[in-house]
Every structure is written in structure tokens, then in C-alpha cells.
Amino acid sequence: MFRKSIGLLAGMLVTVAVYAAGAQLRADHPDTYTVRRGDTLWDISAKFLSKPWLWPEIWQANPQVRNPHLIYPGDVLNLSFINGPRLGLQPRVRTEGEPVPAIPLSELRMFLKEMRVVDSGQLRDAPYVVGFEEARLRGAVGQNVYVRRLDAQPGQRWAIVRPTHVFRGFGKNDAGDSEEIVGHMLDSDVSTVRTPWSEDFRNDGHYGRGRDLGVEVSVIGTAEVLRGGDPSTLLLLDSTEEIRKGDRILPIDDKPYDAYYYPHAPKAVPGNARVIAFSEDVLDAAGRRQVVALSIGAKDGVENGQTYSIWQPGETIADDVASNSWNRGTGHRVTLPDEFVGHVMVFRTFDRVSYGLIMDGLKPVHVGGKLTLPE
Known part of the structure; x- marks a missing residue:
């Protein structure tokens, strides 16, 4: 069995180990990708990894990499085959231009x-x-x-x-x-x-x-x-x-905010963790790169970077067959399964509430969406 490695064309060459249990490659990953202005580390990772919130493991596994934000527009990511159970990353330090951020800070200011x-x-x-x-x-x-x-x-x-x-x-x-x-x-x-x-x-x-x-x-x-x-x-x-x-x-709040965010899964999800409000009052639903308020905060152990899956609670509908009645909509009722709608990453916390950025999604996010571990 073999794994694939991501070769990043950039001067300091370092091999970083990531085991199969961590950041698995997507089955439909591209062979090469040229980094573009406006990309984020999450966006890039999502093209290669089945769990894009695990990209920090690639960097943090190697203490020689002091700053993980060393990918720049114009860099080319190449995939090559390598024997063994490891995923290799070869970053190169650059000094010109603006590096790619983990998340779009300009949209969160x-x-x-x-x-x-x-x-x-x-x-x-x-x-x-x-x-x-x-x-x-x-x-x-x-x-x-x-x-x-x-x-x-x-x-x-x-x-x-x-x-x-x-x-x-x-x-x-x-x-x-x-x-x-x-x-x-x-x-x-x-x-x-x-x-x-x-x-x-x-x-x-x-x-x-x-x-x-x-x-x-x-x-x-x-x-x-x-x-x-x-x-x-x-x-x-x-x-x-x-x-x-x-x-x-x-x-005036002069406290500095985090310049970098490291997405990671929480150890546990507080009970009844949900989406409770949107950033814009006119919204009935929210989508990718929009901000939502979550019903969990610092007192629940929530910290910046924690990433959750959002599930829309299933509707409760009438079961006309089980009701055995000509009167449809009466009698037996059944609750449909919850549906996965996207991922949210916490970027600012308060005592009992936090703000999260929707990182990706299959469907619109509604108030009441449940938070679970990002699996």
C-alpha cells in the first residue's frame, strides 16, 4: 500500500510526517494546483484532504517549521508517489508578497x-x-x-x-x-x-x-x-x-485579535451546542464564509480554531402508511434523520457565546443547526 505526498515548491526543505489516521488524501484530488490570490489554507487543503481542518497536523508535526503560513500565490503544489505510510511536505520560505491566510481575516475584521x-x-x-x-x-x-x-x-x-x-x-x-x-x-x-x-x-x-x-x-x-x-x-x-x-x-476594545487560526477538532462537544443567530438580521439562512453565533463559549471550553460539523435537525412529518387512515396528516408521525450541512470554525469566544465562520457547506445553515464533532 502506498501514500501520496504533497511537494510544495518553495528554499528550506523539510519532510513532515502525517499518518494515514490523520490527513487522508481525497480520492478526487488534483495532481497539481497553483495557489491563487484569495485562496485560504482551508480552501487549498480541501482540494487534497478529506478533512481540511486537519491541515495544521502537516505543519505542527515538524518543529522546524516556525510559521505555517508560508504558502504564497503562484506556488505550485505537485503530487508524487512515495512508498511508505507517510505524507511528505516540502515547504520553502519566501519573503516577497502576502502569504495565504488560514481563513479570510479581511472578511472577519x-x-x-x-x-x-x-x-x-x-x-x-x-x-x-x-x-x-x-x-x-x-x-x-x-x-x-x-x-x-x-x-x-x-x-x-x-x-x-x-x-x-x-x-x-x-x-x-x-x-x-x-x-x-x-x-x-x-x-x-x-x-x-x-x-x-x-x-x-x-x-x-x-x-x-x-x-x-x-x-x-x-x-x-x-x-x-x-x-x-x-x-x-x-x-x-x-x-x-x-x-x-x-x-x-x-x-474602546484595544485587545489584539489572533492573527493566525489553527483549525482543529474539539475533544468533546458541549451539550445542546447549536447555531443561534446570524451576522445579518435579514438572513433566513447562512452559507460559506458567513458568520454565525453559536450557543457555546469559553466557559464551555471553546477556543479559537475549534471546528464543528453542522447538522440540520430532521423534520417531524406524518406517516400516512402507519396511520392506516384516509385522513392524511393525522395519526402516526416520524422524525426524519438529521442532515449534514457544513463545517463551522470558531474565531472569537465570549463566556457563553462564540462567533464562527462557515468554512464549507452542502446546504444553507439555519438557526437551530446542531454542532457535532467534525467527522
Whole structure:
């Protein structure tokens, strides 16, 4: 029996061992592939490996490779036969051009820098926009914004945020799984001024309040303090949307985000792990390279890079034959099997919620999709 090796034309030659139990080659892999601008390591690996999230094993198996992100547009991947149970990789270090990223960071910057999940109480008590210069109804860049409850000094900069989703826990379900977490979209027209927030319960039927697990906010602007007091006067430096009365003021998040991600399977999947919200409110479903919110977070042991399979729960339908009745749609019912729809990789975590990027998929991903080990 033989294995195939990937020969990467690049100056430092290193052979890296990957056993058959790890990154198996796809049956329909190409013989050669030229790396293109816009490719990611996941995309490239998916052309050769049946489990593309295992590509880090190729690199991490060899301590001489300090930086796995050494593949550049124009490099050619060649397949050749080699005897023995090992998969060989021969990378070459380059210094010109931009290397291929693991995942498309440019598409995630909004969720790395402009989205966060905060405590609901902290958000309710946060300073808020109360008005604008010349009695305007909305704020625009270069105008003064008046803020109440802000204790700050001239020159300090603050983030202006708007709540988008609230996450709630509803205790254990009938199967005894861990707490069910759902994401309720907030009415953007009133969520800035009403507390408790005006929530949309249509997707899950949870009309009770549940346990408040935090609120997702979107950073929509940055402002600098001109004068203290109550109200304080701030200059709006930049914004992605018009600023409204009721928008909250929070400290700017200066924490650096991960520059590299290493996809890997988790050791276990927390109970009742599901897709609970989409990045865009208008979406009924999400697809490849779109962001979803997941009902698991750092307190569940979730970390960046963990990759999961997403399964759509099977529908419950009438079994007309077993019902033995002319009245179709009544009597016996049966639940169809779950269907695999794609893979999602976690790229940012909070205590009870995380953001994931859909890496690939056969079908659209819907709210309620179940997460399992990526096999």
C-alpha cells in the first residue's frame, strides 16, 4: 500500500510526517494546483484532504517549521508517489508578497473589532447619547454629540455601540441536555432607548424572559471627549451608521485579535451546542464564509480554531402508511434523520457565546443547526 505526498515548491526543505489516521488524501484530488490570490489554507487543503481542518497536523508535526503560513500565490503544489505510510511536505520560505491566510481575516475584521458581547446590566447602565448639536435628529461625522452619565476627561476616546441581539438561557431541555441558549434579534428602531430590550421571539417560541446571558453590540462609531459634565460634549470622529439617541458609550476594545487560526477538532462537544443567530438580521439562512453565533463559549471550553460539523435537525412529518387512515396528516408521525450541512470554525469566544465562520457547506445553515464533532 502506498501514500501520496504533497511537494510544495518553495528554499528550506523539510519532510513532515502525517499518518494515514490523520490527513487522508481525497480520492478526487488534483495532481497539481497553483495557489491563487484569495485562496485560504482551508480552501487549498480541501482540494487534497478529506478533512481540511486537519491541515495544521502537516505543519505542527515538524518543529522546524516556525510559521505555517508560508504558502504564497503562484506556488505550485505537485503530487508524487512515495512508498511508505507517510505524507511528505516540502515547504520553502519566501519573503516577497502576502502569504495565504488560514481563513479570510479581511472578511472577519468587523467581528473581531466591531462586534462584542457584553453584560446586559453593564449595557443598560452605560452612558448614552441624549442629543446632537443644533437639535439634529441624528449624528454625523464632525458634529458634536451629547452624552449623559459619562465620567471622562477631554481627549479620551470612546466607542459608540448599538445592541443587535440578546442571548438567553432557558434551563435544561427534556433530554437533560445543558442549558438551551437562544439569540433574540432586537428591534433596531427601539432597542437603543427601551430597557428591557424589545426582542423578536418568532424563531424559537420562547416567550418567557429566560436567563440573561449577555447582549451583542455593534460598534458603529468613535467619539472624542471635548468637555466633561452631564451631559458631556463629544466630537464624532467616525461612524458606519447615523448615530441615534440612546446609542450606548463603551470603552474602546484595544485587545489584539489572533492573527493566525489553527483549525482543529474539539475533544468533546458541549451539550445542546447549536447555531443561534446570524451576522445579518435579514438572513433566513447562512452559507460559506458567513458568520454565525453559536450557543457555546469559553466557559464551555471553546477556543479559537475549534471546528464543528453542522447538522440540520430532521423534520417531524406524518406517516400516512402507519396511520392506516384516509385522513392524511393525522395519526402516526416520524422524525426524519438529521442532515449534514457544513463545517463551522470558531474565531472569537465570549463566556457563553462564540462567533464562527462557515468554512464549507452542502446546504444553507439555519438557526437551530446542531454542532457535532467534525467527522
